[in-house]
Amino acid sequence: MGPLFSQPTATEIITKADQLTRGLTQHGTQSMTVVRPDWQREMLFEFWSEGADKAFIQVLEPARHKGTTFLKIGREMWQYVPRINRVIKIPPSMMMQSWMGSDFTNDDLVKESSIVHDYEHELLRTDTLHGDSTWVLRLTAKPDAPVTWAHLVEWIRLGDYVPMRAEYYSERGELIRTLIFEDIREFGDRSIPARMVLEEKKKPGHQTILQIRDVTFNEKIPPGTFTQQNLRRN
Numbered sequence: 001m002g003p004l005f006s007q008p009t010a011t012e013i014i015t016k017a018d019q020l021t022r023g024l025t026q027h028g029t030q031s032m033t034v035v036r037p038d039w040q041r042e043m044l045f046e047f048w049s050e051g052a053d054k055a056f057i058q059v060l061e062p063a064r065h066k067g068t069t070f071l072k073i074g075r076e077m078w079q080y081v082p083r084i085n086r087v088i089k090i091p092p093s094m095m096m097q098s099w100m101g102s103d104f105t106n107d108d109l110v111k112e113s114s115i116v117h118d119y120e121h122e123l124l125r126t127d128t129l130h131g132d133s134t135w136v137l138r139l140t141a142k143p144d145a146p147v148t149w150a151h152l153v154e155w156i157r158l159g160d161y162v163p164m165r166a167e168y169y170s171e172r173g174e175l176i177r178t179l180i181f182e183d184i185r186e187f188g189d190r191s192i193p194a195r196m197v198l199e200e201k202k203k204p205g206h207q208t209i210l211q212i213r214d215v216t217f218n219e220k221i222p223p224g225t226f227t228q229q230n231l232r233r234n
Helices: 010-022 106-110 228-232
Strands: 025-036 039-050 054-061 069-073 076-081 086-090 119-129 132-141 151-157 163-169 175-187 190-200 207-217
Touching (some): 010 119, 010 132, 010 151, 010 190, 076 228, 086 228, 119 151, 175 207
Antiparallel strands (some): 025 039, 039 054, 069 076, 076 086, 119 132, 132 151, 163 175, 190 207
16 A cells, blocks of 8 residues: 655645735735843834735834835835935844844845745754644755855644744854744634744844734735835825
């Protein structure tokens, strides 16, 4: 007798996990808590995305940053800063800069690089993480890919493709940061992590917590959302 099911390939696993958390479209609100050894602060923002190529973010809180917006189309990104009433083009060299003083980068927030297309995928093994069976995969950057991380190791839950953990490594093979996925909840037709904790390995006490307040998938995004004119939406 043959096996009851065939094992998906590494690329199939990564693609399904990406589709699960991205959807065809997204619209929702998230809070972000930046934690430092002697202080912490919180932000709230609304976000829209369409596939892997379009994203729009509007900061709602705190008051001093309210109305700040970000637009990503393809590999281009712009920011509107209300206090100086200017739209600023964010060059590719700044995609790995901190987003709003957090441990997340501009690239992280708008998913400018693609784990599906910019990396080679290898299934290393299966493992148990917090009582769940997971696939463990290595993602190695393609030679000409516009990415910073030389490779990633990801834990993805067997069967439903929910991401559980990701580790980010430099070209020298150093572990730079870890992203932990928690608080798996149902949002519409899917279960996804509602909480993501990013920890900087070389900066003890530094972490950023991203919490989904609400999100809807695969609903039509209003026309004009992903335009430079919309940056000055207030």
